[in-house]
Amino acid sequence: MFYSDKDVAATAVSEVGEAIDLLQQNDFRDLRLRSVALEVVFSPTILAARVIKAVAQRQMVRPGEQLTVEVELQPYRQSVVRIPFSLTIPADARPGKLVLSVHGGFVASQGDEKEQGGFLQLFQTEQPANLAEYIALFTDRPRNNDLILEYLPLSSEQQQEEAELKPLILVQGCDFVVKGETQIILEVKTDAQSQ
8 A cells, every 4th residue: 555645656666666676686596577567556535644642551561461552543634543452561571661662664755765664774684595585575574554563672781782682563454554653661560679
């Protein structure tokens, strides 16, 4: 799903060019494309929404607990939509801050680099071992109509190791191209801290 307030055709086709470049520039095998077939469905309705806020069921959590986080989206000229996420605090979470970041999978058009996630950025953290893994990096990445909740458990000891930790990611599809981001901070407490 794509949205652009300027040129939706160019935005949609840019991903096709990215896919062709991906196949042609892979390091694993020489591939020769014979043809490309596209199926396009156009909607005159603007199906875009912005992340407004996220609200956690509670601010203090314990390791292993389940928690609901409700994300509010503001669709274009429509009523607010609420999407719940159910997440489990890691059982080995240490006491401290737990930062939750909520954003859309929206990848801006090539001229708008401040919001562009970009496929090539995946290669900074992921190293595919074969052509199938290489293609999966492209096909399995978040889509424009995905709502993403990421969290990274932090404690004073972990803050130094933060760059080495990978965030835990939950993804839910929705009926809108999702733009924007918000964060909330939870406090992880252990039973020993409560006493």
